[in-house]
Amino acid sequence: MVNNSEGSAGQAAYTNVPDRAVTVEEAYDDLLRRSLSQISGDLARLIYLASTRDYNTGKYRHDGLAARFRLDIACKALELAHRQIFYRIATYPLERLVGEVELYVSASQQGREEILQVWQKLEPYRVALPVNVNVALAQLFVSNIKLALAIVQRRPKPRAMGASAS
Amino acid sequence: MMEFASVITGAVLLLLLTAAALRGWLASRPWGAGPAAGEEDTSEPCPEELVSRVFSRADWEFVRGLKAGGIERLFEQERKKVALVWVRQTSALIRKVISEHARAVRQNENLEFSTEINIFAQFLMLMAVCGILSAAIQLAGPLWLGGLASVAQRLSQRVSKLQETFQTVGLTNAGEAKSA
Numbered sequence: 276m277v278n279n280s281e282g283s284a285g286q287a288a289y290t291n292v293p294d295r296a297v298t299v300e301e302a303y304d305d306l307l308r309r310s311l312s313q314i315s316g317d318l319a320r321l322i323y324l325a326s327t328r329d330y331n332t333g334k335y336r337h338d339g340l341a342a343r344f345r346l347d348i349a350c351k352a353l354e355l356a357h358r359q360i361f362y363r364i365a366t367y368p369l370e371r372l373v374g375e376v377e378l379y380v381s382a383s384q385q386g387r388e389e390i391l392q393v394w395q396k397l398e399p400y401r402v403a404l405p406v407n408v409n410v411a412l413a414q415l416f417v418s419n420i421k422l423a424l425a426i427v428q429r430r431p432k433p434r435a436m437g438a439s440a441s
Numbered sequence: 442m443m444e445f446a447s448v449i450t451g452a453v454l455l456l457l458l459t460a461a462a463l464r465g466w467l468a469s470r471p472w473g474a475g476p477a478a479g480e481e482d483t484s485e486p487c488p489e490e491l492v493s494r495v496f497s498r499a500d501w502e503f504v505r506g507l508k509a510g511g512i513e514r515l516f517e518q519e520r521k522k523v524a525l526v527w528v529r530q531t532s533a534l535i536r537k538v539i540s541e542h543a544r545a546v547r548q549n550e551n552l553e554f555s556t557e558i559n560i561f562a563q564f565l566m567l568m569a570v571c572g573i574l575s576a577a578i579q580l581a582g583p584l585w586l587g588g589l590a591s592v593a594q595r596l597s598q599r600v601s602k603l604q605e606t607f608q609t610v611g612l613t614n615a616g617e618a619k620s621a
Binding site: 366368369407408410411412415419425429 | 486
């Protein structure tokens with residue numbers, strides 16, 4: 276979960292919400308500009324957006340966005356972004372998705388082998404599905420990620436930058 | 442003797458084809474193979490790119506280029522699974538549209554016979570295409586069936602549009618009857 280504190284400190288952050296009418300589009304643009312543009316790769320963006328959703332309520336929460344807009348507007352903007360990025364990634368050609376998985380794995384703090392093994396065993400990417408998504412599309416996404424993981428695991432580990440320079 | 446062998450071979454082939462079609466038709470029905478949770482719930486429409494992606498040969502060419510038998514088998518298995526989910530979903534959607542249509546028809550006094558025949562014919566054709574698709578996917582996998590899948594998708598969109606038109610006309614007629 277990212278910035279999902281439900282306590283009184285979290286509530287106090289929303290006192291500076293602007294009075295003027297704000298739209299979901301404004302919040303969405305803000306989210307793209309400030310947060311999502313800092314993340315490299317659509318798969319990493321999808322995982323990030325899914326992590327802003329509460330497992331129990333299904334509501335999205337992002338304290339920074341809610342502080343600049345409103346809690347409900349921030350929630351809708353996050354949901355919209357999640358859905359859009361999911362639709363894009365679910366219909367990616369397999370080769371491109373393999374590249375996304377490769378990028379995600381190499382950008383992670385954990386070891387490549389560890390991530391690949393955990394993703395294949397626990398299938399955490401299933402949590403990245405937006406609610407009420409088309410079942411066939413969800414199945415395509417899960418199947419393609421499974422395939423991409425198998426392909427990445429089979430590929431030789433890319434050399435580190437420093438190693439290739441020496 | 443040769444003629445007899447040909448007849449036997451033909452009969453066996455016919456039996457196999459019938460069994461495959463029957464299996465496919467049953468698999469495309471909700472009470473056949475039993476749909477996974479949510480397949481009947483078509484709350485969000487199927488995006489058009491899905492069919493071209495699932496039945497795409499480009500992904501297959503990529504996988505084949507890797508020259509890894511295990512991944513090729515996994516690809517075939519996974520694509521078959523997705524294709525069958527899509528066929529079941531399309532069948533479920535079309536059954537839903539037809540049952541809604543039948544309900545609307547019972548309340549409508551100004552039926553157009555030609556429109557009804559048209560809708561029913563398209564429904565039958567679509568169910569047949571879904572049955573054949575389902576059987577063919579199970580036998581050969583989805584990679585050779587892109588054309589047939591596109592036909593099924595176009596037909597299902599046409600039937601849904603016909604139903605929408607019918608509903609709009611029905612609502613207009615009901616409104617006029619009320620105001621009169």
